[in-house]
Amino acid sequence: MAEGNFTVTPWEVKGKVDYDKLIVQFGTQKITPELKEEIRRAVGGELHVMLRRDIFFSHRDLDLVLKDWMTGKGFFLYTGRAPSLGMHVGHMIPFLFTSWLQRQFKVNVYIEITDDEKFMRNQDYTLEQTRQWAYDNILDIIAAGFDPDRTFIFQDTEYIRNMYPIAVKIAKKLTFSEVRATFGLDVSSNIGIIFYPALQIAPTMFEKRRCLIPAGIDQDPYWRLQRDIAESLGYYKAAQIHSKFMPPLTGPEGKMSSSIPESAIYLVDDPKTVERKVMKYAFSGGQPTIELQRKLGANLEIDVPYQWLYYFFEEDDSEIKRIEAEYGSGKMLTGEIKQILVERINKFLEVHRQRREEAKDLVKVFKYEGKLASQMWEKIHE
């Protein structure tokens, strides 16, 4: 794909994304150093690594969210997931970041699990399957460290009971023409998936406060629909904070995909599998021979091991600087940076597995019995 030629839609990310161009194309705002400083002051401590390194780089109305928080109006967080057979490390980005925001601002988080959408989008899946995956994914999500008193995780096929009234009000405002392009639908789409956008928008109206959605920037078009209709229903336009795409293991373009297993590290991958995948598939920006690498150093722009460390696995800024300097100059070899990545991924997964195990006792709390969850089951959203 030619330089500068890329595609970002909710269902496809292709090419080397120019994020500055994307901000202009999508009409979002850049997260400026000034805005970051404002957040830093608000949280009274260090920023999350994904903010420090501009992994979360763009927003809509994040400034208004901060203002609401400072004036005591508050806000709430919303994210979600279409359940799948297994989650990969990239899927954890919005959840880890959302749980950090929750800890800093002490706000409610709503997490929608779209077992209905997943079922309706794929001819081959049964509802029983997507619900099994929902249970399984919820364990990984809980492992991101959410507050059980302030977090409500819900599946569409269960919580529809409480959401349907607000969903029909939303649905009445959206025509097939309006959702068609955004959601990649056509006249051969089934009538359930055509209705689904209403259920995706509904949680943005769970509170009469501003809703902040942390998500990949490819999801932005969905929320434009919400922003078109929210105020006419008496709610706020949803604010967003957008992340870049963690590149697939196999190359610096596009995004990780569950349908290409070697492009991703799964949360269930064991240490041996992680090592094998990184060593075999991780796309390198290093030079083809040790001699050339020593002389020229690696091209960090296209080197996936470096980018994975930068995006996700090496939170220590001085350490990432050291790796940048040594690998970029040729002091560090490709095999060495890959070993560092293997070690960091396995450390992350070990902690994750432990938390995931503990999460099994918490599913009921997050879904039904926790403080926020039990309040939510009492509420009908109108």
Add this chain to the structure above:
Amino acid sequence: MAEGNFTVTPWEVKGKVDYDKLIVQFGTQKITPELKEEIRRAVGGELHVMLRRDIFFSHRDLDLVLKDWMTGKGFFLYTGRAPSLGMHVGHMIPFLFTSWLQRQFKVNVYIEITDDEKFMRNQDYTLEQTRQWAYDNILDIIAAGFDPDRTFIFQDTEYIRNMYPIAVKIAKKLTFSEVRATFGLDVSSNIGIIFYPALQIAPTMFEKRRCLIPAGIDQDPYWRLQRDIAESLGYYKAAQIHSKFMPPLTGPEGKMSSSIPESAIYLVDDPKTVERKVMKYAFSGGQPTIELQRKLGANLEIDVPYQWLYYFFEEDDSEIKRIEAEYGSGKMLTGEIKQILVERINKFLEVHRQRREEAKDLVKVFKYEGKLASQMWEKIHE
């Protein structure tokens, strides 16, 4: 409109309907004298006046329903209503007939109140309004005499919780193209009303038995969609028993319409209003002068007072024969038959008002607490 030129769709009935032609057009079956005799034997008594007089005249799989009943498999009844500000007498036809079937066969009846559909179909209506109308219409429906132990009346915005899983399975089988023509949708339709057919079909799958739907024949196209997909989901094709259209007060063509108030008698109309409407608007097949009427008699084919008595208000077969003979021959005058109709309508409405009053204590029973209702709230339909 020219002779033989008529239109019957779920949202429009125009012209003088040729019901024999319609059976051929729609591909339904005529209710033959033999089938009526079978029903008579099964119920062990007289047929309902609307069967005797072929108001219910067409069917799909009614023979199979009877067979299932006779072999002990049983069946269930399903009907419904999009709530409106006020019901007219024509709206009572399917409910009165369904409650008769229930009494004869001792079977479950499910009545869907589509407060969501009504809201989403009309820009001007609020959900609060359609729910208020739902409550109001439910009183009229209960007044038709349903068995509180065997009847479940439910509103979509409430019972969605239990119906949604089966609804998404249905929705996945229906594309926008497939429902578009049947439901009169286009790309400017809102996404809620596009999903709605799944909720209309869902109750046909409330039991693993054959479902019989008594309704105007204009509703038949909806159920063709159900018949296309039911078996692939492990359920029966819905059987139907179709009624003709009670003509509007104002003329023998089309059907009564709530949007033309003088065309209908409302269930809340007081005796004076009934008299005024019948005297002023009832379209007469009588001759323009007394002399001509005495000489030529009335044209019963186009006379609305006669047809209303025949369709609904005069159950006594010998009495209707007497009226036919006397009015058709000119012995009875237009003013006289109108007086008979006024008297019969007011008698019906007086009983209805009484039953409607009593229904206020029964709403909870039919919706939540009755034997069938409480069982239904325990069930998730998959």
